[in-house]
Amino acid sequence: MSYHGGGHRKRRYQGADDHGHDHRRDTFDTPEQKLRKSIINLGEVDPVQELPRLANDIRAANDAALATGGPAIPAISEGFRIGVTEQPFKIPYYAALLRLLHDPPADPEATLPTDGSPTLGKQVLEDFWKGFQAFLDKLAWREIRFCIHFFSHCTVAGLVSSQTMFELLRSFTVVLQEFGVSHGRAMKAGLCAAEGLMIAGPIMLKSGADVTEIITAIRDYSESVISTKTLVHPVVKLHEPSPVIEHADELLDSALAVLNALKAEDFAQTADSFAQPYVDFPAFSAAPFEVPSVLVPPEVIELDGLTTETGEDAQVKKEEWPAYFVRLFDNDVTPDPTTPSGYAIKSAILDILDVFEVNRKECARLLLEYPKWTLQGTFKPRPGAPEQEPVPEKNWQLENTVIEVTLGSIFLLPESTYKPIYYITLITEICKLSPQTVGPAVGKSIRKLYGLLSDGLDVEVAHRFAEWFSVHMSNFGFAWVWKEWVPDVSLSVRHPKRRFVRKALEYEIRLSYFDRILKTLPEAMQSPEAQCMPEDAPGPEYEYDDPSKPYHDAAQSLLSLLRGRTKAEDVVTHLDSLKNTISETAEGDVNVSTVVRTIAVQSLLHIGNRSFSHFLNAIERYLPLLRNIASGGGASTTGSSNIDARMDILNAVSGYWKRVRNMVVIVFDKLMQYQIVDPTDVVAWTFVYGEASTSAVGKTTFDSFQWDVLKGALDKANGRVTIARKKVTALRKEADDNAAKAIATEGAAMDVDAEAKADVMPVAESPALTTALKAFSTLTREQKAALSRALDGFVGYLAAADKPNPTAAEVITEDAWHNRVNWNEKQWETWETWCWFRHFCRAYSPYLRNYTQSLEEASVSKIGPSDPAVDLFKKTWNIATGQDI
Template identity: 85%
Template sequence: MNHHGGGHRRKQYRGADDYDSHDRRRDTFDTPEQKLRKTIINLGEVDPVQELPRLASDIRAANEAATAAGGPAIPAITEGFRIGVTEQPFKIPYYAALLRLLHDPPAEAEENPPTDGSPTLGKQVLEDFWKGFQTFLDKLAWREIRLCIQFFAHCTMAGLVSSQTMFELFRSFTAVLQEFGVSHGRAMKAALSAAEGLMIAGPIMSKSGADVTEIITAISDYSESMTGSKNIVQPVVRLHEQSSTIEHADELLDSAIAALYVLKSSDFAQTADSFPQPYVEYPEFGSPPFELPSVLVPPEVIELDGLTTEAGEDAQVKKEEWPAYFVRLFDNDVTPDPTTPSGYAIRSAILDILDVFEVNRKECARLLLEYPKWTLHGTFKPRPGAPEQEPVPEKNWQLENSIIEITLGSIFLLPESTYRSIYYIALITEICKLSPQTVGPAVGKSIRKLYTLLSDGLDVEVAHRFAEWFSVHMSNFGFAWVWKEWAPDVSLSARHPKRRFVRKALEYEIRLSYFDRILKTLPEAMQTPEAQCMPEEAPGPEYDYDDPSKPYHDAAQSLLSLLRGRTKAEDVVSHLDSLKNSISETAEGNVNVSTVVRNIAVQSLLHIGNRSFSHFLNAIERYLPLLRNIASGGGAGATGGSNLEARLDILNAVANYWKRVRNMVVIVFDKLMQYQIVDPPDVVSWAFAYGGALTGAVGKSTFDSFQWDVLKGALDKANGRVTIARKKVTALRKEADDTAARAIATEGAAMEVDAEAKPDVMHASESPALTNALKAFATLTREQKAVLARTLDGFVGYLVAEGDANPTAAEVIAEKSWHNRINWNEVQWGTWETWCWFRHFCRAYSPYLRNYTQSLEEASLTKIGPSDPAVDLFKKTWNIATGQDV
């Protein structure tokens, strides 16, 4: 009550009129230009076809009012079109229809047309829109470029744009495919821009006599040249096949080419059945069409930083872009076939919605479910409760299944998805919340199909992401899954992909909930230790020295007391020396006393910090000197040095302590690298030498997802350090050059006064800060190369090393063996998994591998044994990744 009274008194004190006027000043009002822009952007809130004439009339009226007030509204109108086209691509056909209406004279001018030759409102907007397209082109904003070309293609069909100049625009983009050394990312975006525009404008191109075959052939020839690259990014693996076509998946550019050939075979008659054309009912456009100016696609901007590799090439690493394969989960009568014109148009539109609205997943979910509003009649089955419609032959697809299939396909793109997986995962959750009755079954069917594909060659990285999505999705819906469907699969080999998936998914679910809760969701057959689905006990640390009956219990407890008492690091180091001496006196057999003491020290340090992540960081940071001493392998007073055995002992101690919580192993390893207790090459060595033992690997040839997580952490750390160092060198070099330039300019001005004066300017390379940064960059570059070399060595040793040949490596890639995979044992499935992780290493880190191709080959590939199918496949994969075989 006091607040209300106070507010009332304050209003009386200031005066009611003054208070009200103050509130009004806080209100924001849209300007006429802003209102006009919003009106255009909001086209189609009810029915776009019915709204078009009214909206065209409103735009004319607004333009006339603005002209009368002193200036036309063309910029605001054009901006509305530009935003609508590039941020609401599903409305593009309707914006083309709106522009067509703006080309017609207003009703009141039909009897008395203007005689001054002034351009129509629509032509003014189109000319201004083209200027915006030129800006997108100069910036190489590929998404906006592609969507604008779709808009121009629809305008061509509406008679507003010259078909010949539209064809020349397509040729400008296919010319990119002929550029020397063109990157796949640039070529694919240019090719898709031309292909999608041709799908829309093909009918009028065909009538005008344009050689559409030239465009299709140019795109097809480029796609065929990328066959090698396609082999290692397919989501369904056939190690015995070297083909760009595969079941259960299709490549984005190949789908566009296939759709174009279907259209061309019918003389583009199917375009009208694939893309909305609301302008076809309008009277024929009688005025001369707009001539699109000639354009050249600007080259890619390559920033040279002067830091070179061993080959003398620029060291700037550019992300490698690969062919984009999408997993297919449903039959063509359930979801559209993307190799057909209608199917490709739908997938392209849904992908654009996923891309544009990544910033707002709730809005994205709503628009996806409303997408049928913008498609041709009969494209999708009506929603429950909607009026029944006559089904359209070869269409009538299920919207929810289509959305889920395309969204999951985006998650599973290799080597990585366009956005982080969590965006797509959260989006699916939002879609389920909006329409659980219809989306839920689609999600369930998708999970079952992916589970089936696990035994048919689903890539290990895709299976990894599948487990992540499955577990997070289950956590959002009460962990409700029908596990009994998969209970019979406990009879499969322990390393069968289905068994691996179940264990990984349950491990993730436990992280998101509790051990006991997840255990209760499983049928009895999957709860037993023999089923190997769940851990034998709840995740948690495992301190080797808790039990008084275990060796070294007393020594560990004495050290634990010092750590809990926050004893100074140097005193703890001295205590470790005394422990080493006392253990040496009582040790029996071939006990490595140093290893024992390191294990006690590291596990004790982790033990005092296991309550939370902050406790762990505090413990690590307080005893960094202790850890550095242990890592150096020295005694009291040691401050550094290099001791690989000591660092591996540290890593083993961490792995043993957290062996029941493997994600903590990855986290602690990352922190140890961050604090430079161990180096990334050490972690790589550990992953191959010891990582498999933590997950029960059978045989040397097994490399699994846990080892990959550890390896990836080391690779990313080394690469990230080089990137940061490069940026620092570039910034310092620029700063030094600017300083030198200013000094030279100052000295030059002084010399004009005193001709005998000599400039005394420190050259940029003599800057102490820059010199130190260059030394650091060189050191980190050597570390990066060592990490990559040890990784390649590890895979060579696992699969094709000379003198240590693994017959299983060649066996599992044989076609006959693959067809008999139902009888594979643990070693064979483990070897297949190792092959797949090697492929993923090559495609995921190819930009870095290409910087050191020669030295890596000299260091690692010379260890490969004589030629056999396994060796040939290994070299083939390596050559594709390093750009030596595309």
């Protein structure tokens, strides 16, 4: 075939259809892939009706595979593994499907094995067990737990021996008794044992298994960590020696409460709590699968051989804490997680949030479709759905339940499992899918959380609440009924509700415009006297723009040089002359050096305030200038330490961006990154200089802005140590590999005795490794200094011997808490400071534990004699450092 004219007509290929589609590019699934997909897609319409058809399809596929050379067992079991571990809400139906695969085919013409080989279902189960063993070897806890659910359902279906299944669950309780077991490992193992027993308990009880043994092991562990729970409860009552039980539920404690409730009624409630689609099948008469005995592998601790200057282990493992989830609604609206049905529902929703974190749109869809996988009558019917007979003690509201569990995940302390932005955007997606039903649930949740602010909602939870509220409002036109909160304007300006309103509006302004947000407020909240909104729109505050202000001419001369991109050395020379000029005209006790530094830093920020890229360009161009200022000297200074100079830099930044406080945190981060200031400097500024420059009242207060600054500094110090450690470890591994290669090469080249071979083993450290070790040592000292300075700051605020704080004792007693409606600003400030100290201890617990002894000698020793405040300070410190468990 030929074409004339050299046009752009589409070439036709053999195999192309009439529309020119080239079928050679089509991809087709193999029979194994189709088989896996059919198993994974179980229940797209109706899982109960699909089970018999899917079982027949699997048998047919296996017969076809046998006819062509091999069984399809690996593909089938892989489909089961994927379905069980990535779609946990389908696990009961996968157990039912496996039960059907144990039965002979319904087709009378089908050929049955005559050699005594196991049924198709048993072959699949045996292969599935191999996958579970691989998960166990890797300590893939999420997959392990879902497999335990699957085996437990199979036990109820008669496919797995109840006695061997009980022994499997017991093997997880052994983890709870390990010496020094981390809470994360213990909680995961405990949940595996507890949830497996919830599902398979009725069968185990009938077989004579001592289920009390498992319950007792979980209870003993839970009681051993009760003091730890006091630091992570989302509702704070400082006077309580143990965590309060209202407003939140701890995950492992909820599981324990469910087991006790089930055991009290011989597990009769299991059938009403967990779907069991296989219970109506004929009794399984064949021999059940004997679960092999297993041993849960120990935690893998990677030792890199690095130690701090105190000889302590430098390896930091993230500390895992008890998981408390906020309760927002009554038990007739959302399920109570301490009941069997409630626990089953809420843990299943948590699993969906966990598994589908990679795809929030799919997660939102599955959450709203979740009733499809629950027992009938669990949730109220959706609008337009057929009416159902309500089930006593159920009939909950799906949307309220989903929002409550999602918000509980956001507010986990000390940090959420995933970044809060995942859960925030997920709630937005759920609202978009069903705004008429989800919107009211979100509104009710906001009101419940706002109410808890008066009842002791943790400051970090309130911080995240404000972030979520502002982002959610930005996605829906900033439409909120602010007039509901107008009466609270009469509360103390430091009351948590007043702080929340200011913080939320500050975040909203960042996401929009000052004037637009102002118009969303009722008139009573717009006035300056209400102190809800800032007095002015966000923006820089250059002190030297006004010609009537002192040093205007000096600042303008410097500004001209910077705008003209004058060389840094020439600018330094100009600063020296400027200093002499100001000294000649200064009056009173003016610190000329501070004035010059402030002019220089603010002028540099002023030329870079148009955008973040302008700011970075200005900073990078004038790094020599900043280093000179930080050293405290003139052009000849070579980097000597000057704490006052560095504090002047930080004060100048905070003064320039005092109306945009998030910019203070950003600029501080860049100054630390370029090593103009150290993390320890920023920590010191947070407690001492930060108050004066941000107009804080008093010297014993700590707020969310200071926490953002402190967190940025500590994270920078800790991050540098982590990077340095990884670098040293990599260089050591490289040196060891090179030494091994050298020995192998030397041994192959000549035949020498063992003593001669030993002579080639020592290998000198490379210059790169020597440098990396020195850097690591320096950075660990910096890390300890930053932590010590932070602890010093909290000691000074709350429990210092030389600065007794009478207000501290006024807010930590039970009587004081009951009288909180009459608290003044000072008392609310002190309460907030206590809460931030608690959060500091739990958030940085792994790092504090590395330096416990030295920090106690340097900081904790400064606290005063025993009194309620001192005792609470010590208790909080001891819990965080593992000395009071």
